Amino acid sequence: MTDVLARLSSDDREAAKREDMPDWLTPMKAKLTHEQFSDPDWVYERKLDGERVIAYVTQNGEARLCSRNKKCLNKSYPELEQALVDNCPPGVIVDGEVVAFNDDDISDFQLLQARMKVSNRDEARASNVQVYFYLFDCLYIDGHNITNCSLRGRKKLLKEALQWTDPLRFTAHKNEDGISYYHEACEKGWEGLIAKRANARYAHSRSSDWLKFKCLMQQEFVICGFTQPEGERVGFGALLLGFYRNKQLVYAGDVGTGFDDATLKELGGRLESISRETSPFDKNSPSGDDITFVTPKLVCEIAFTEWTQNDNLRHPRFLGLRRDKKASKVHKETETQKAES
């Protein structure tokens, strides 16, 4: 038994499988849940909003960065490639998230997108968007595939294997109090938490051994129009959403999911009956052949992850109609409103 694996429990040592380093391991994915919990058999990590990257550091000491869909990302993050070459032993596969932070220290996907286009080291140095690689798992080390070992065992080997210096960061976790940590996370403006079953092996699929506790935003919007359905879809494609700012309707993007077939048909019929030619929006109205505008009087509840820079919703989904709210009272909830007459 090698020194590296000697640090594992006897069960984990048995689970480690000696084999050549694989070219590709399908990344494990988390399932979304709305029921948060505290359980001592689980650990809780900060959920970072960035790009998933699996890094292969070969026996020759070369680093290959792969996206979730097997695309090579070395050109996007040359400084991460170099950091892995310098600080990770050869013959290791690690799993993590590449992120960029905004001024409030919140992982910011829009900022990261500005960095994804970088294609060499000079450009990376010149970019003012700094990226970090938060590692949270180790799949292969010291000639062994350790995906059948427990999460705790893999994390232990991960922590000891690398020299932890920026831009490489170890993803810390809490061993208890999932619920209070979740509330803390949302107050800080984090994207949420990932809860992981501490003794679970690494599954090459979406698994309920990893669960997303996402912090959600939710508010009402005015339905201002709809798009035509495509393919087998019935009723309508998406709803055009708006809110009032200075008594003008501002476009907040579209929502196209969260409906079952019955709702698509029913609501689609209702929208047809209140359709109109002119846009209810202010001068920044969307336009297009497949858009039908409606009289802005129906209000719906929408859950989403965040506002984008253009006043659009990210990851929106329809929760239901609101009958108890007047359309004219719908504002962006983060904006302070003057009293309306």
Add this chain to the structure above:
DNA sequence: TTCCGACAGTGGGGTCGCAAT
């Protein structure tokens, strides 16, 4: 029998690059 996981299909914002206009 019921439930769960995997897939396909629909929809979202944003970015880039290339082809058609």
Add this chain to the structure above:
DNA sequence: ATTGCGACCCCACTATCGGAA
């Protein structure tokens, strides 16, 4: 030169089916 489209990232959700529990 501008526009449109697909391919990437990040997703949520519904409907369906077959196998596990």
